[in-house]
Amino acid sequence: MTDKELSRLRRTELLELLIAQGKENVALQKKLEEAERAAQNREMTIREAGSMADAAVEINDLIGTAQRSVDLYTENVYRVCREQEARAEQLVSEAQAYAEKLVAEAQTNAGKMLADAEERVDMLMDGARESALTILHDAQAEAKRIITEAESHAARLQREAEQDAALCCGQADCEDEYETDAVPEGEQRRGFWKRRKA
Numbered sequence: 287m288t289d290k291e292l293s294r295l296r297r298t299e300l301l302e303l304l305i306a307q308g309k310e311n312v313a314l315q316k317k318l319e320e321a322e323r324a325a326q327n328r329e330m331t332i333r334e335a336g337s338m339a340d341a342a343v344e345i346n347d348l349i350g351t352a353q354r355s356v357d358l359y360t361e362n363v364y365r366v367c368r369e370q371e372a373r374a375e376q377l378v379s380e381a382q383a384y385a386e387k388l389v390a391e392a393q394t395n396a397g398k399m400l401a402d403a404e405e406r407v408d409m410l411m412d413g414a415r416e417s418a419l420t421i422l423h424d425a426q427a428e429a430k431r432i433i434t435e436a437e438s439h440a441a442r443l444q445r446e447a448e449q450d451a452a453l454c455c456g457q458a459d460c461e462d463e464y465e466t467d468a469v470p471e472g473e474q475r476r477g478f479w480k481r482r483k484a
Contacts, residue, residue, distance in 0.1 A: 299370050306366050314359050321351055 328344040 303366055310362050314355055317355050
């Protein structure tokens with residue numbers, strides 16, 4: 287495994303790799319110690335046997351065992367690295383899929399919220415229009431009522447003024463002088479009192 291590939295691994299993955307390698311190192315160390323003890327025992331046997339040929343065969347066997355142990359260790363390291371790379375790729379793929387799912391859900395929720403907000407705004411606008419129309423209708427009705435009452439009151443006051451004028455002036459001789467059809471109510475009363483004082 288290259289330095290670049292190792293730098294891509296997470297801490298937990300590196301720790302798992304180191305733990306696995308540490309275990310393998312301990313096992314290989316034990317095997318090496320056993321091989322060394324066996325070598326020492328064989329050296330003693332070689333010395334006792336005194337045969338150089340036998341010693342050479344024993345040493346070759348020991349070297350072969352050590353080489354097989356090194357090859358096994360190297361193969362295990364590469365295997366663990368490949369497994370970690372596959373796991374890292376799987377995690378990246380899962381994270382991407384999860385992120386895409388979250389983005390899709392967020393877009394869906396945003397669209398739904400926007401639609402709900404627009405619907406609420408439409409409802410509020412409809413309610414506001416209805417309220418405005420109701421208020422306008424009530425205001426128009428109240429204005430008509432006030433105008434009707436004012437006209438009725440003005441007509442009553444005009445009749446009373448005409449009656450007062452008729453009583454004050456006598457009969458028909460004041461009718462021309464006190465016509466009030468086109469004179470506003472306030473002007474009628476002022477005219478009436480001015481004439482009365484005169």
